[in-house]
Amino acid sequence: MANETFRNIRLGAFVIIGTVFLIAALYLIGNKQNLFGNTFRISAKFYNVGGLMAGNNVRFAGIDVGTVERVEIVNDSSVNVVMVIEKDIQSFIKKNAIASVGTDGLMGNRLININSARNHAESVEEGDELQTLRPIEQDEMVRTLNETNENMKAITSNLRTITDRINSKNTMWSLLMDTVIADNVKAAIVSVKIASNSSAVLTGNLKSISEDIRNGKGSLGALITDTTLSGKIRQIIVKLDGVSDTAAFITGDFSRISKRLEQGQGSVGVLLKDTSFIHHLNTSINNINKGTIILNEDLEALRHSWPFKKYFKKKKK
Amino acid sequence: MIFIILSNDSIHASVFNFKSSLRIIAMVVSADIWKSFLSETGDIARFTGRFFTEFPRPRYEFGEFLRQAFYIGYKSLPLVAITAFIMGLVITIQSRPTLVEFGAEAWLPKMVSISLIREIAPVITALICAGKIGSGIGAELGSMKVTEQIDAMEVSGTNPYKYLVVTRVMATTLTIPILAVLADTVSLYGGFLGANIRGVVSWDLFWNQVFDTLVFGDVLPSILKTFFFGFAIGIIGCYKGYNSNKGTEGVGRSANSAVVISSLLVFVIDLIAVQITDLLQLN
Numbered sequence: 001m002a003n004e005t006f007r008n009i010r011l012g013a014f015v016i017i018g019t020v021f022l023i024a025a026l027y028l029i030g031n032k033q034n035l036f037g038n039t040f041r042i043s044a045k046f047y048n049v050g051g052l053m054a055g056n057n058v059r060f061a062g063i064d065v066g067t068v069e070r071v072e073i074v075n076d077s078s079v080n081v082v083m084v085i086e087k088d089i090q091s092f093i094k095k096n097a098i099a100s101v102g103t104d105g106l107m108g109n110r111l112i113n114i115n116s117a118r119n120h121a122e123s124v125e126e127g128d129e130l131q132t133l134r135p136i137e138q139d140e141m142v143r144t145l146n147e148t149n150e151n152m153k154a155i156t157s158n159l160r161t162i163t164d165r166i167n168s169k170n171t172m173w174s175l176l177m178d179t180v181i182a183d184n185v186k187a188a189i190v191s192v193k194i195a196s197n198s199s200a201v202l203t204g205n206l207k208s209i210s211e212d213i214r215n216g217k218g219s220l221g222a223l224i225t226d227t228t229l230s231g232k233i234r235q236i237i238v239k240l241d242g243v244s245d246t247a248a249f250i251t252g253d254f255s256r257i258s259k260r261l262e263q264g265q266g267s268v269g270v271l272l273k274d275t276s277f278i279h280h281l282n283t284s285i286n287n288i289n290k291g292t293i294i295l296n297e298d299l300e301a302l303r304h305s306w307p308f309k310k311y312f313k314k315k316k317k
Numbered sequence: 318m319i320f321i322i323l324s325n326d327s328i329h330a331s332v333f334n335f336k337s338s339l340r341i342i343a344m345v346v347s348a349d350i351w352k353s354f355l356s357e358t359g360d361i362a363r364f365t366g367r368f369f370t371e372f373p374r375p376r377y378e379f380g381e382f383l384r385q386a387f388y389i390g391y392k393s394l395p396l397v398a399i400t401a402f403i404m405g406l407v408i409t410i411q412s413r414p415t416l417v418e419f420g421a422e423a424w425l426p427k428m429v430s431i432s433l434i435r436e437i438a439p440v441i442t443a444l445i446c447a448g449k450i451g452s453g454i455g456a457e458l459g460s461m462k463v464t465e466q467i468d469a470m471e472v473s474g475t476n477p478y479k480y481l482v483v484t485r486v487m488a489t490t491l492t493i494p495i496l497a498v499l500a501d502t503v504s505l506y507g508g509f510l511g512a513n514i515r516g517v518v519s520w521d522l523f524w525n526q527v528f529d530t531l532v533f534g535d536v537l538p539s540i541l542k543t544f545f546f547g548f549a550i551g552i553i554g555c556y557k558g559y560n561s562n563k564g565t566e567g568v569g570r571s572a573n574s575a576v577v578i579s580s581l582l583v584f585v586i587d588l589i590a591v592q593i594t595d596l597l598q599l600n
Contacts, residue, residue: 004384011387014394018495021502025536028528055532064529 033067038087041069044099044112044130045078052101052110058083059102060114065089068112083112094121100133364556368486371479381484389450389485390492394499396449397442401500404441405433405507413515422516426526429508434531438500439539440587443546446493447579451554454485455575458558459568467559482555489551490544497543534599542590546583553579 030036033055049071058066066085074080085093096117104111114130124130166172175181212218216225223229260266264273271277303312409429416422458481461467470477505527512518557575561567 004380007387008383011383011391014391015386015492015495018498022498022540025498025501025528025531026533029531029533029536032528033532 034084039084040087040090040126041082041084042124042128042130043080043082044132045080046132047077047134049079050101050110056109057111059111060089060093091123093124095124096121097130098133099130361556365552372483378480378484381480382487385484385488386492389488390496393446393449393496397445397496397500398503400441400445401438401504402507404437405504406511408432409508409511425512426523427530430527430530433504434501435535435539438504439497439543442497442500443583444580447550447583448576450489451550451575451579452572454554455557456568456572458555459561459571462561463564463568485555486551490547493547494540494543538594538599545586549582549586550579
């Protein structure tokens, strides 16, 4: 009897554990589908739900907050989707929130995404209808992809023509394979880099110079900015003007003098122009030279004569 | 030339005779098979019909039912649990490389849970029970039949069908679903361990994904069909044992055919259940 009781206890435990697991599983599944707990219903009208069906998830800000209760056709361009949402979330979903049909991952189930709008609004209430976004249709995507493919086809065809042309002539390849050109290009780039650096320095210098000039630094700056200096310069220019007038006058005088000299007028003119006078003058100078030589000899003879010999000896001492 | 013609005729004649004899043998054999098949089906249907007539009537053998439920359900739990655990582990390990190839490793808990709950755990439980319980019932009732214990019960005024068959069929019908639920749980635990052998899936994430994926349409039909599995295993085991003959040889044959037929019926019921579930769009 005791054995039978123990057997029945074990059987009871077996049945209870199995039933508890089943009920727990059903409760968890039901809870996921919002069958238990406080919920409220809102709806949204779509042009196309793209395969959405009852039981699909509803996400608010990326979190599962409810499920689709039913999907019903309203008219030829409108499908009404009724959603069951957890009551706790009601305060977070505003009346201006936007519902859209999305997909869970690339290949996942369809779902409803509810996103908040930027503007402030009141929380949704039971039976409210949300604004919707038109879902991206796969057919439309395929059409766009088809157009892209056509473009790609044209581009690749052009590329093929270009590469064929490049391959048909060795010029381009030799150009591409020539290391000397590459080195030259590299050197040219280095030179350009250096030049650009220099020009940058030069520009900097020019900039500082122009700033100095603007600030009145240096001679040029003073020249441009100093008003007293400009007065002085003006005076100098006036004086220079006077000097130039005088010079012009002097030049006129010189011109007249040179003209008279040219015509042999005056003493100097005669001296420059009269050839006979020059001849006489040369002859006179020669005679003077000869007379001087003879006089020197006479004086030398006089030095050695006895009345003056004593005098010169004394002078020599 | 004449010889050749004659020989050709003889060849044609022999081929004709061979074909016709084959056809006749096939007809005879198939007729026998069909006859025995239909006969057995009719017997099983009658045996099942008797269950439904005997089951509601008192006197209820509740003590015997509990004893059978203990031996059939509780005693089968370790075997079912180990098998389910290994199945969960193996299915997960085997599925992982394919999912990794598609970059869908995160879907492992979802895929494994659907496979285990919908199909693998209930069917494996039923097959294990068909092997263990079906053969046990077949052999037990068969030995009682060949030793004339069943006849003795009838003579003593006890309804052997009610005492032996109804209790066992009820026990299998009610305990195999419990075993299936426990097998589901244990196999999912095996799946969790399998997912963590190569990858890393947290306890919370695994169970979240499992219950996020499963819907009532996955769980309820799979549990519901295990009632039919249990009923089929019980009724076939009892039928084969109850109608056993030819001495001890018949006992072995009863046990064997109980396992074979009940296993086959498990698959047939599973096929029908899947078709009905699909038609009703329950999942």
